[in-house]
Amino acid sequence: MKVKQTNTVEETKFLGYELGLLLKDEPHIVILLDGDLGAGKTTFTQGLADGLGIKQIVNSPTYTIMKKYATPDRFRFLYHLDLYRLQEAGSDFDLEEYIDGMGMVVIEWPFQVKEFMPQDHLRVGIKKLSETGREFTIECHGYPCKRAIESI
Numbered sequence: 782m783k784v785k786q787t788n789t790v791e792e793t794k795f796l797g798y799e800l801g802l803l804l805k806d807e808p809h810i811v812i813l814l815d816g817d818l819g820a821g822k823t824t825f826t827q828g829l830a831d832g833l834g835i836k837q838i839v840n841s842p843t844y845t846i847m848k849k850y851a852t853p854d855r856f857r858f859l860y861h862l863d864l865y866r867l868q869e870a871g872s873d874f875d876l877e878e879y880i881d882g883m884g885m886v887v888i889e890w891p892f893q894v895k896e897f898m899p900q901d902h903l904r905v906g907i908k909k910l911s912e913t914g915r916e917f918t919i920e921c922h923g924y925p926c927k928r929a930i931e932s933i
């Protein structure tokens with residue numbers, strides 16, 4: 782487990798960037814982002830995308846549930862999910878397809894559907910300390926991500 786503090790949006794993006802770089806060669810990894818509204822889950826995901834080498838602008842998939850991004854060479858994919866409104870979207874959204882699929886799968890509000898969450902995952906808890914202070918708790922569960930989190 783690793784605990785990190787950020788004090789600006791840029792620092793949060795940079796933390797995501799560092800983790801993205803360390804994990805960019807993993808064929809499949811699920812990252813669960815756990816934090817309140819406005820904690821910085823999407824901001825952190827923007828950094829992750831940057832670390833993977835993704836050039837598109839990453840913004841919140843709240844209304845679409847899922848957005849898919851590719852690196853320019855199309856070798857790496859990021860699936861950015863926000864399950865906050867999953868219930869409204871109905872049951873035709875095939876969550877398992879993404880969770881068992883390829884690439885980096887980043888999930889905001891993962892505990893909306895606890896039963897689908899894989900045992901192997903990297904969990905990032907984000908706590909608001911102040912207007913601009915955020916505490917990140919990064920834990921690796923089962924995946925070969927231990928070394929990655931040790932080096933950030």
Ligand SMILES: Nc1ncnc2c1ncn2[C@@H]1O[C@H](COP(=O)(O)OP(=O)(O)OP(=O)(O)O)[C@@H](O)[C@H]1O
Pocket residue numbers: 787788789790791792793816817818819820821822823824825841863889912913914915
């Ligand atoms: N250190 C920080 N790291 C990240 N965001 C910060 C920080 N300080 C302030 N902020 C602000 O907090 C907000 C974070 O928004 P963001 O969309 O990333 O949160 P979120 O956790 O994805 O929220 P939601 O649950 O609504 O999807 C932004 O308005 C940003 O400017």
Ligand SMILES: [Mg+2]
Pocket residue numbers: 822823824841863889
């Ligand atoms: Mg968000």
